Amino acid sequence: MSTRPGLRLTLFLLLAPAVLWLGLLIVLPHVEILILSFSERVAPRIYVFGFGNYLEFFTEPLYWRTFARTAIMSILVTALTLVLAFPIALYIARVAQGRLKAMLLLLCLLPFWVSELVRTLGWMMLLRETGVVSHGLQAIGLTGERIEFLYNDGAVILGLVYGGLLFMIVPLANALESLEPAVVEAGFDLGGSRWIVLRRIVVPHAMPGIVAGSIIVFMLTVGNFATPVLLGGKNGLWFTEQIYAQFITRFNWPQGAAFGMLLLLLSSAIVWAGLRLTGQSLGTTLKQA
Amino acid sequence: MTRPSLAWKLYIAAFYIFLFAPLLVVAIFAFNASPFPSPPWKGLTLEWFIGSGETFGKPGVLVDPIWLDSIANSFKVAAPVALLAVAVGTVNAWVLERAEFSGKALLSMMMLWPLVIPGVVLGISILAFFSRVANGLEEWLQTDLDFLRPGLPLVILGQLSFILTISTLIIAARLRKFDRSLEEAAFDLGASRARVLRTITLPFLSPALIGAGLVALLMSFENFNTTLMLVGSEPPLPITMYGQMREGATPAINAVSLLLMLGVGGIASIFALTAKPER
Numbered sequence: 001m002s003t004r005p006g007l008r009l010t011l012f013l014l015l016a017p018a019v020l021w022l023g024l025l026i027v028l029p030h031v032e033i034l035i036l037s038f039s040e041r042v043a044p045r046i047y048v049f050g051f052g053n054y055l056e057f058f059t060e061p062l063y064w065r066t067f068a069r070t071a072i073m074s075i076l077v078t079a080l081t082l083v084l085a086f087p088i089a090l091y092i093a094r095v096a097q098g099r100l101k102a103m104l105l106l107l108c109l110l111p112f113w114v115s116e117l118v119r120t121l122g123w124m125m126l127l128r129e130t131g132v133v134s135h136g137l138q139a140i141g142l143t144g145e146r147i148e149f150l151y152n153d154g155a156v157i158l159g160l161v162y163g164g165l166l167f168m169i170v171p172l173a174n175a176l177e178s179l180e181p182a183v184v185e186a187g188f189d190l191g192g193s194r195w196i197v198l199r200r201i202v203v204p205h206a207m208p209g210i211v212a213g214s215i216i217v218f219m220l221t222v223g224n225f226a227t228p229v230l231l232g233g234k235n236g237l238w239f240t241e242q243i244y245a246q247f248i249t250r251f252n253w254p255q256g257a258a259f260g261m262l263l264l265l266l267s268s269a270i271v272w273a274g275l276r277l278t279g280q281s282l283g284t285t286l287k288q289a
Numbered sequence: 290m291t292r293p294s295l296a297w298k299l300y301i302a303a304f305y306i307f308l309f310a311p312l313l314v315v316a317i318f319a320f321n322a323s324p325f326p327s328p329p330w331k332g333l334t335l336e337w338f339i340g341s342g343e344t345f346g347k348p349g350v351l352v353d354p355i356w357l358d359s360i361a362n363s364f365k366v367a368a369p370v371a372l373l374a375v376a377v378g379t380v381n382a383w384v385l386e387r388a389e390f391s392g393k394a395l396l397s398m399m400m401l402w403p404l405v406i407p408g409v410v411l412g413i414s415i416l417a418f419f420s421r422v423a424n425g426l427e428e429w430l431q432t433d434l435d436f437l438r439p440g441l442p443l444v445i446l447g448q449l450s451f452i453l454t455i456s457t458l459i460i461a462a463r464l465r466k467f468d469r470s471l472e473e474a475a476f477d478l479g480a481s482r483a484r485v486l487r488t489i490t491l492p493f494l495s496p497a498l499i500g501a502g503l504v505a506l507l508m509s510f511e512n513f514n515t516t517l518m519l520v521g522s523e524p525p526l527p528i529t530m531y532g533q534m535r536e537g538a539t540p541a542i543n544a545v546s547l548l549l550m551l552g553v554g555g556i557a558s559i560f561a562l563t564a565k566p567e568r
Contacts, residue, residue, distance in 0.1 A: 015384055018380070022402075028418055036417055091293065111312055114549065114550050115553075117531060118315060119312070125327060162311075219405060230531075257417060260409070
């Protein structure tokens with residue numbers, strides 16, 4: 001392209017919205033919370049540079065335990081989602097044909113077009129002490145009293161896995177779609193059992209989808225707020241809740257900013273590690289999804 | 290592998306029941322004539338949609354100002370978000386697909402960033418940054434700048450920060466498929482740049498523009514994490530729902546959820562209908 005002044009001006013004008021967007025809504029706000037996270041209040045309205053907010057995080061057990069809990073449970077949720085979604089994706093990609101295939105995929109998509117809060121409301125109505133499951137168990141005589149299924153780790157994990165399923169199934173099904181039936185047959189002909197064929201042929205082929213799905217599910221889970229708070233109640237203890245508490249409830253913005261940076265760091269570190277371990281790039285991974 | 294075992298088929302069936310159970314429960318109990326959104330079933334009613342509140346003490350969704358205001362707030366946010374997402378997304382797509390300049394690779398990578406930032410962090414960072422800007426400007430201008438404080442304008446900006454990535458990707462994908470010889474032919478026939486854009490390029494892009502607009506509308510309507518951090522005294526629908534769910538709601542929340550599902554279903558079917566002709 002030539003460098004005539006008119007073209008330069010056009011390019012400048014076309015670039016302006018992107019630069020304003022990324023500059024004012026992404027880069028500068030993140031610089032702001034980075035600076036904020038390193039400031040300590042020494043007197044009303046007076047702040048100095050310091051690591052106090054991060055020290056507070058490591059010395060207060062509630063904070064780092066909630067952080068570790070969020071990280072570990074998110075990894076667990078991601079693994080569970082992968083295991084539950086794999087047979088579904090394999091069925092959609094390899095077994096179902098024509099209209100059945102399109103319908104199965106569409107039926108997967110539908111619940112995820114609906115708001116996260118509606119889905120969570122559904123689980124609350126199913127699981128709560130006076131809810132549908134407890135009521136049903138009493139009706140068929142399995143139990144004499146009401147059972148509370150809500151407000152424990154199981155309910156939180158269930159809700160988070162449910163919320164992540166679609167984001168696992170779609171990339172998995174996309175990756176499995178390109179698997180040649182002949183390769184699978186060759187595996188069987190050479191004497192491989194179902195398990196060996198699955199482990200040595202199908203899973204390696206699906207790897208790009210597995211990585212893409214896992215990364216997306218992990219990010220969504222770590223950053224989730226409504227599901228752990230509503231399904232876990234007081235026992236939810238999710239790190240995003242701590243950020244909210246510092247920012248909105250306690251109005252301690254520097255502490256909240258430090259927590260925000262830590263969450264961002266955790267999310268990025270796991271994404272980076274996942275990409276490194278499997279040799280994928282972010283661009284192609286996002287395209288898978 | 291092509292002949293699925295019975296266990297596999299049963300698993301698939303169980304999976305789809307699991308997928309739809311919560312939504313069905315929400316929809317069914319919207320019609321329950323009881324003050325609580327839980328069993329037992331007390332008979333069919335439309336009270337939670339249109340009731341005045343005489344029967345159960347709380348009015349139905351379509352007459353309750355709390356719900357109506359929240360729905361209105363959601364539209365006040367979603368409409369500008371969708372319009373801006375399409376307009377800015379188109380310009381961005383143009384930059385990515387047509388322009389050549391140094392730093393383009395960096396720019397296109399940065400455009401993907403918002404997708405890997407947790408929504409809560411996007412929310413607090415925008416809140417903190419715009420508060421600092423407001424503090425600085427207010428001191429300088431000696432006037433109140435309320436639109437930079439938590440409220441609907443800030444919610445719009447917060448949602449745009451990541452929805453713009455989505456709309457840019459959708460429109461750029463379509464622009465990549467465009468056959469540029471069509472434009473060249475129009476230029477050769479003497480058309481001006483504006484005319485080519487209006488009669489050739491934009492009509493070709495229109496399915497993607499509509500698609501990006503609908504996706505932006507939907508994502509804005511349903512966003513919770515970022516919105517929660519930036520909301521002021523006018524809560525959009527998801528924030529009101531969250532508040533009611535924490536306090537223990539009436540089946541009015543089921544009714545509003547059902548309306549939301551129908552709305553989403555409507556948008557999804559428009560989406561399916563407009564997406565078809567391009568194949």
